[in-house]
Amino acid sequence: MSDELIAQKLATLGRILGRPPRVDLSLHSGTLSKVALLEPSSYLQPTSLKRIILFNGLTVPIGVAIIGRGIFAREEHLPAVEASKELTLKAIYSRSLKSAKSLSIDTSSVDLYSDDSGEGKSYTDLLKRPDIQAVIIALPIPNQPLYIRAALSAGKHVLSEKPVAENLKDAQDFI
Numbered sequence: 001m002s003d004e005l006i007a008q009k010l011a012t013l014g015r016i017l018g019r020p021p022r023v024d025l026s027l028h029s030g031t032l033s034k035v036a037l038l039e040p041s042s043y044l045q046p047t048s049l050k051r052i053i054l055f056n057g058l059t060v061p062i063g064v065a066i067i068g069r070g071i072f073a074r075e076e077h078l079p080a081v082e083a084s085k086e087l088t089l090k091a092i093y094s095r096s097l098k099s100a101k102s103l104s105i106d107t108s109s110v111d112l113y114s115d116d117s118g119e120g121k122s123y124t125d126l127l128k129r130p131d132i133q134a135v136i137i138a139l140p141i142p143n144q145p146l147y148i149r150a151a152l153s154a155g156k157h158v159l160s161e162k163p164v165a166e167n168l169k170d171a172q173d174f175i
Contacts, residue, residue: 063131065091068138069103090132127154
């Protein structure tokens with residue numbers, strides 16, 4: 001693809017966003033080999049988690065994080081994310097590093113976050129990552145509202161496996 005065509009496509013994306021897009025361009029031997037969009041997908045598709053097609057069919061998978069490490073996270077969410085071409089598991093968060101490690105089989109490709117991981121590895125730090133557009137929350141019902149609110153405030157898409165709150169009033173507060 002020519003530099004001119006890339007510039008045109010980036011300009012089009014900039015018009016959609018209303019500002020220049022944040023992208024990571026990787027070159028190999030002077031040739032563009034990879035384009036990664038560093039934008040929350042909500043800027044482009046506010047109601048869905050679909051692939052973002054940028055250049056001649058090149059797609060940027062949606063970066064997701066799994067929050068929690070329970071049975072459903074391990075047996076349903078993790079296999080579904082790993083099997084999907086549209087999703088890329090970027091991070092796992094749990095209250096302890098030990099439990100975060102227990103969910104991830106290959107920790108070399110996934111960043112682990114926990115309350116005891118030290119500086120730069122908290123849930124708040126995870127939510128600051130522009131390459132994570134969505135979180136899958138697999139926590140006990142009483143704990144979910146705090147994590148859901150934080151993720152929504154950070155502009156992330158949220159998939160909650162259980163009821164989002166213990167009661168109707170708390171659930172309506174999300175709307």
